[in-house]
Amino acid sequence: MSIAVRNEGAKVNSNINVTPMVDVMLVLLIIFMVITPMLQNKVNIDLAKTDNPVAMPDADKDDAIVVAVTRDGTLYLGQNRINPAEVGAKIRDMLADKPGKQIFVRADARARYLDVENAIDDVRTAGVESVGLLTEKRQPGAIGGE
Incomplete structure (x- = not known):
């Protein structure tokens, strides 16, 4: 009698896919770069x-x-x-x-x-x-x- 060995675990990839995280971080970086100059808390005045x-x-x-x-x-x-x-x-x-x-x-x-x-x-x-x-x-x- 022979037993068939199934090797299903060999196809599992244990590496983390960081591409989506990098995409999200780049979008957040761009958003902060655009918004930061707008956060000025002063009235625009040409000082003496x-x-x-x-x-x-x-x-x-x-x-x-x-x-x-x-x-x-x-x-x-x-x-x-x-x-x-x-x-x-x-x-x-x-x-x-x-x-x-x-x-x-x-x-x-x-x-x-x-x-x-x-x-x-x-x-x-x-x-x-x-x-x-x-x-x-x-x-x-x-x-x-x-």
Whole structure:
């Protein structure tokens, strides 16, 4: 009597097929590369350029309160457009639980002086002792001297 031996396990491939995983990872990489520049958390402003700016690393923190003044005089608190009459009340609410009261102002280089001064005045009226004016360092050899 003979017994037939079946060798079904010899055809099983135990290697992992990583091609689908690589495809998914490449798609995710492309998605992140496209989306990352859009995650900018600041209003697009051309800051004034100075020769000796003071470094203000606290302005880049997530919890920093930044008031932005655009070229046309529009005010933003963070990324949200705000009515100039509401600036003082909103800042007072935001600083109710913060002992170190510091606000940063980002103003466009071509914004009217009166608009910037009014924004700073509204911030100071809200009880802020320290206001930082954000600027950029002038690059040597820049055309136009901005």
